[in-house]
Amino acid sequence: MSIIIGVNAYHGDSAACLVRDGKLVAAAEEERFRRVKHWAGFPSESIRYCLAEAGLTLADVDHIALNQDTSANLVRKITYAALKRPSLSLISDRIRNKRERLGVAEQLDATLGKGFKGRVHQVEHHLAHLSSAFHVSPFEEAAVVSVDGFGDFASAAWGYGRGSEISIDDKVYFPHSLGIFYEALTKWLGFPHYGDEYKVMGLAPYGAPDHLDAMRKIVLLQDDGSFKLDLAFFRHATEKVSYEWENGAPVSASNLFTPALEGLLGPARQPGTELTQRHKDIARSVQAMYEEAFFHLLAAVHAKHGGTRICIAGGCGMNSVANGKIYSRSPFREAYIQSAAGDAGGAIGAAFAVWHEAGGSRDFVMDHAYWGPHATPDELQTLVEAQRTAIEAAGCTITHVADEAALCTRTATAIAAGKVIGWFQGRMEWGPRALGNRSILGDPRRADMKDFLNLKIKRRESFRPFAPSVLAEAVPDWFTETDDVPFMMQVYPIRPERQASIPAVCHVDGSGRLQTVRAETNPRYHRLISAFEAQTGVPMLLNTSFNENEPVVCQPQEALDCFLRTRMDVLVLGDWLIERHESPA
The missing domain is CATH 3.30.420.40 (ATPase, nucleotide binding domain)
Structure with missing residues (x-):
């Protein structure tokens, strides 16, 4: 068995992942644990999570793969310094930074305890980027660009x-x-x-x-x-x-x-x-x-x-x-x-680059982004019961809905009535996009929904658009492109005849940054959107990240705190339905 931890350190969006025998097991960005946007440094908490998710310790890790190589492009660096003569402070700062970044094993010892006896690999930054896309793609061969x-x-x-x-x-x-x-x-x-x-x-x-x-x-x-x-x-x-x-x-x-x-x-x-x-x-x-x-x-x-x-x-x-x-x-x-x-993705790229350099086979495809922490039903129940007094004091009622179909139907009904939903389910998404597990959801048909969310929930600029999460099978009827876009990484034109019916997710130029949702990769979210379609005829929801000028929520306590301090109407926390019946002061 081969255990590789991939690391993006010191750049913005520090992150870590764990790859076991060529398959991704866990991945998370450090900002989600530190609660500081784009946190940069050594991702000790992300590594700690990945090990816990895999049921391993540092002693089990064979390789640490870092997505930078201090010796890469060295001739270019020397030539540039000789010809351009940048300031001495610029050169000395970069030399010092590189020296500090050589001590990965020491950083592990200092933050997670001793035990790592494997090998540290430095992977050139752009090779890590290219690997992060190609080596987890469904393509046997493809052009690659970073x-x-x-x-x-x-x-x-x-x-x-x-x-x-x-x-x-x-x-x-x-x-x-x-x-x-x-x-x-x-x-x-x-x-x-x-x-x-x-x-x-x-x-x-x-x-x-x-x-x-x-x-x-x-x-x-x-x-x-x-x-x-x-x-x-x-x-x-x-x-x-x-x-x-x-x-x-x-x-x-x-x-x-x-x-x-x-x-x-x-x-x-x-x-x-x-x-x-x-x-x-x-x-x-x-x-x-x-x-x-x-x-x-x-x-x-x-x-x-x-x-x-x-x-x-x-x-x-x-x-x-x-x-x-x-x-x-x-x-x-x-x-x-x-x-x-x-840069966060470079952690995955570094890990897979090391795996394949060692001759590992290629049989993993990243077709979803749900690689982060999750909460068990018992943990959610414990939280809700511990916070019951505070929740009820905020004018909310608490209901446990064990039947998933009923939960999705009730949530879809609330969305169709114009309510704003905090949706916390399953494992946290990998990357900056909320993709249906740590999301704030709304009705895409409501022209006032965009302004309400920007001003009252997200507290951000009014020109910022919101994305539609769309049933994959319905995309051809609503968008001019029919591509699969599970990670919300492409903006496509909405069909002209459809634009007026979904103003909350239609940008000023008639486009939308869609996320395609499949039952195979996120069955509960797919079921919720299907329930909304059954009630309204619209196979999509407005989806934005579950946060308020902070990193996307990671743990259920953070989701509850965000719900209580904002003007969201409903929080769906696993199987728990928390509904606000009085507006917060």
Whole structure:
């Protein structure tokens, strides 16, 4: 038996997974345990969970696979330092960071106790990304592409996967990066926090790509399919911009762009100030430029390898808008993008890269994302009984509904009546998307539902869209694409004749970031949506993550706390139905 723990450490979204004999057993992001968004550092709690889920101890672990290799691209690093002469503080900080990251075994000893006697492997960052997509995909062979900010001195890599082997054709190296381009423009638009790029995606459909010519001065497409940045607009090539953090929330760089960018586009928007039409147009232009570069790269990859299948990974693989255009703007006809395409997913990629390097067979497909912690019926009952007084004092009634069909029917009836549901079931999702186990649910037919959720529950910007969870068998009747999208990683157009009937999940451009739901992978959630369809004729629910400006809830106590402090109407906690009959103060 072979036990491998994959680790994403020190980058944002620290995470761990456990692979036993080539099959994934458990995976979780550290933020869910630490309750700090995008937590960066050593993922000791995620490792602790994975071991407990597998019934193992550190002594049982044969390999630790880390999704970075301090020796990767070393010649490139030395050459860059010699030619460009970046600041001494930048070089010394990076050397110190690398030294600190060599002590994985010591970190295990310090956080989980002694006992690990296996081997630590460093896996080059982009190989881990590519493995995280291809090695768990259903494809025997496929083109593979990874695009992100930076990792191991590179920002992109591409090639081809066949069987257990991944061959890398080429990379884009520091300081050129599509991820840095998108992040810098995100900052210019006044969104300052780590991970705010998805806000630009949400804002873009409200604008027009009127500034694409300016974007083409910033991102320069190359004949080989790659890209470069005009470095006059960026600071990261010569000044310290941190992308590795220790034990806390990653702090996004505020000094990423130079005055030259403001000379090109005008003064940067200050956070919290009005979003003008010009800002919306620039957001659309940023997205359009990213897509232009992304599909330029995909065209070159296809020209070399042919085929119809592609696997996408890296932080930019979270760009669901671009992902939804792969079939219309490239020759590829099947795509696989796993639920944690960003750095967290590198934990899985590192583990599977080590498994296959050792000659392990390939017989695992990740067709669902439910790899996190769960609560037993006894644990849920204990919580409800212990909190009964507080729950009833909040104007709620408690009912245990043992029959799943009855539970789903009652919940569907509440949703159809316009109520907002906190839905806590089974194992927590792997990756940033709530996929029906840690979700807030609503009626997609209600035009007021989006604003209510954004302002009263999620407390976020009004332009942010919500996603539909759709019965897989019903997708062709509602969307122009019929792909299977289990991880909510693609945005597709909603059929024009259907858009008016589901305004809460139809974005301003007529699109939706759908999640396809199958009975085989999530039978209870499929049953709930089916019950809603039986009552309304609509085979989908509005689905957003179960949280309120915090990481997605992990444990049932967190779900109950979030329910009680917000204006949700119903909490379905396993088989327990908690209904609010008085509005909270």
